[in-house]
Amino acid sequence: MSDLKQWDWTKNDLTTLKDNLASVLLDEWGGPRSPLALQYIHETIIPDLVYCFSNNADLLTNSTFAEVIQWKLKNQFANPSAVVADLANDLLRPAQTIINRPQITDPKEPWRRIFRLWICDESLPNIAERTGYPLDYLDLLVLRLKKLKIFISTNRVSLLECLQNTELREYGIEQLSFLYQFQTALVGEPLCKERLKLEQVICDLGLPLQVSDLVTLLEIIHTHEGELDEYALIAAMGEANHRGNLFSCVIDGLIAMHYILKNKAEKLTLSEKSAQTIAGFLLPKLGEHLRRALAIQDYERAQETLLRQNQEVLVKLIDWTIRELNQEQAFKLLEGIFKKGSRRVDIYLIKVFANFPSAFDLLMQCLGDNDSLIRANSCEALGQIGNKAAAFSLIQLLRDPVVEVKEMAAHALGEIGSSAAIKELVRVTEDYGESVGVRDRARGALSKIESRREGSPNEK
Template sequence: MAMDIKVQPRPVNGEGDLALGLEKIFTEEWGGPKSALALAYLRDTVIPDLIYCLKKNWHFLDNPSFREILTAKLNTQFAYPPAFAEGLAGDILACAKGVLGVSPVANNHPWQPWEIILRMFTIGYRLPEIVRKTGYPEAYLDVFRKKYLKLQEIAEGLGNASEEQLLAHRELAGAGVHLIRFVADFRNRFTVFKNYYERLQAEQIIMDMELELDPDCLIKLFEGLFQVEKQLSPARFADILKGAKTAWLTGESYYTKTAGYGLLADWPRKQITTLLDRLLASNLIIHDTGHDSVLSLSEQAARLIVPLVVPALADEVQAIMRSKARDKISRSTAVLLGKNPEITVHVIRELVRRGDPAVVLCFKALQRRVPKKVFLQIVWACGQLGGKDAVNLLSKTILDRDSLVRVRTCQAMGHMADPSFYFALINALEDPVAMVREQAALALGRLKMPSALKHMERILENPAEEPQVQRAARETKTVLLKEKELRESE
């Protein structure tokens, strides 16, 4: 099915007419403010805020849940009594519809405003961000969040309760049937739909960019660009999305083997170019740092495709490292070299999750050929997987010129708790960076070698030492004293 990409319709400006209409409602129809100060507050604060909210939610002007939200806004944000606010909200919505007209994508389903709120909560937005993006009152959002968390708690306590069980639960009597049904449905989507969290992120991107675009299409576009990162200019990428036959496409490629080739074949070339321009302007697609004329994915865009590409890359690395091939190190590193750093980081995490220490050899070969973000993840992975190769790598990174690498190395050494790290960590107590000294002290506590006690005492007796280092030394001293007593009692 062809997907049309276009900017979501916005209401015609009409701010001046809407402001006059709203002021008339407040002052004439509802006996609004009479004093000059109150009238100034109405004109300078209340009406501009309402206009922002109404224009942001133009497609919800007939939506019952949005009317409830607007009523709450008048009540909690502008202190109008509940009964007064409810009637006033109705008149404000009628005025807005009369000035702005009816949105061509109007949505009256009561769940839709909640979809936006819960999506933002789920993908990590904080209350002030949601207020800014929606115009909804913070008090309403906070109450909504608490209701959702309560519903979650009860559902999990009942063992993933059904909608019927939630509706019958006495603690949820005041939540409302529509809200309970919505929350039950929303929770269920994570089991029904694959990678639903990433889909929510794509939906938010589309909302922020004000596009009419299927989230799966956006994710597919990012997945396709990942396969050809740092190889294509915007014009060439537009050709591929359109399905144009180019010399570059000779042979097998991601686009000739999947639906990515000609993904937007039914779209006019101008619309595809506009989409890419907007993705670049939003920093979702970026010009490669070393070559301004070719494209790469931003971290945000790359995170959307992690579940789609990471398992296969991890499988490939693991299969190569388990093989008997003489060139398995070079082949395994070739899988990850040059890949998007965000994807490589997640491949490393996935390999760690699988618990195969053989991949540390691949990490060792990669360490100086990857961005710092990936290098730090390699250090972390060595601490998680352990083994002789991890010991060798960490024994070198503890001397790295970058203090953050030294910090992560101390943390990894502490996690491994290998006695061979003892002297390296003792030396790290003299590091010029306080955070390195702090983590070295904590790591020595994980090694549980009482001989480090004298070094902790030296730190505690030094009045010039940083407080966080002394706290770490005090914590480690307590651990080591207990270990010493235990050994002496045996």
């Protein structure tokens, strides 16, 4: 987008910065002059600092970022603790004079960026690579969050009470307050994780976009999945927001990031990641559609609503159904979409049906399905339901050609606790032609059945 200011450093800027950093290290601070030391400074330290500075160009005057650089100098480059604060300031000064970017001075901003990436399931080494921050600094920060999480969940305390804890107080008030607010937001604020993920997408795009704008765009794609091309979507977003040029850049960026995809007809669809992220924003509206349909007993319409959804959104909507509807409504609704969607959704539904005793007959039918994953998951679900009427069919599946099915059949027989299965389970444990996993499952099932028999002398 031509009217957006580009904040990237030019090659000349980077060259000047490298020269200035070398001057600070070698001239102002009298660094070592041996060939090996000079090679290390020029080939390792300076490129690392340049990378870190350029990736955090709006944090060059940030006090927390300065602490990160101090940590890098001390732990990564083995500088003495007594000098790292002054050395960090001297190294940051050339970068501050070269770059002409508005600075974010909020000391919590670097931590916010770290944990936003962490919430996006980035590994700590990847976060270190993306930010230029030392890995051990990131390790410590995540460890502190985990310790705080345990302390909060165990004691249900306020920030003030956390500050009274000796170990937590060592974090410093700024960091402790940030971690406390971050953790409480994750637990207490609806869609907090999803918003953070979308914020990271916007950050990666580098465009002036609000989370609500991105939600709107993804919702339009979801509503018309596989129907709109880029131009139709740009037109739709332009009408909604009067910023068609901006959304042209956004869509191009999202496609490049594989956050939205094109099908064979060049129409746009959500990726798995974007669908999972947007699902929570869609649930209130979709849930209301379901409630209205069910209020007039229109299960067909409600099922059509479910089947129109992207697979990832549908999985979330299935969870909503179990959580928000009574058991009779939920099962009747979900039973009607079984075998009408994708294989993944069917397998997910079978796992869900384990919570519905009324799903027994359906699950029994699934034991004869051609799909081994359907059979295996149905075994497990029947084991959870615990109806002994399933025992005979499960015993037969101990001879299924697929190992995973036999394992789940044995496991289910143990959960059901039917003595009728003992003879066949013993056969399996003694059959060394069976896999180790199947024999182990059979032994576990026998142990459970025997335990129940000891507890119930009348059990046969």
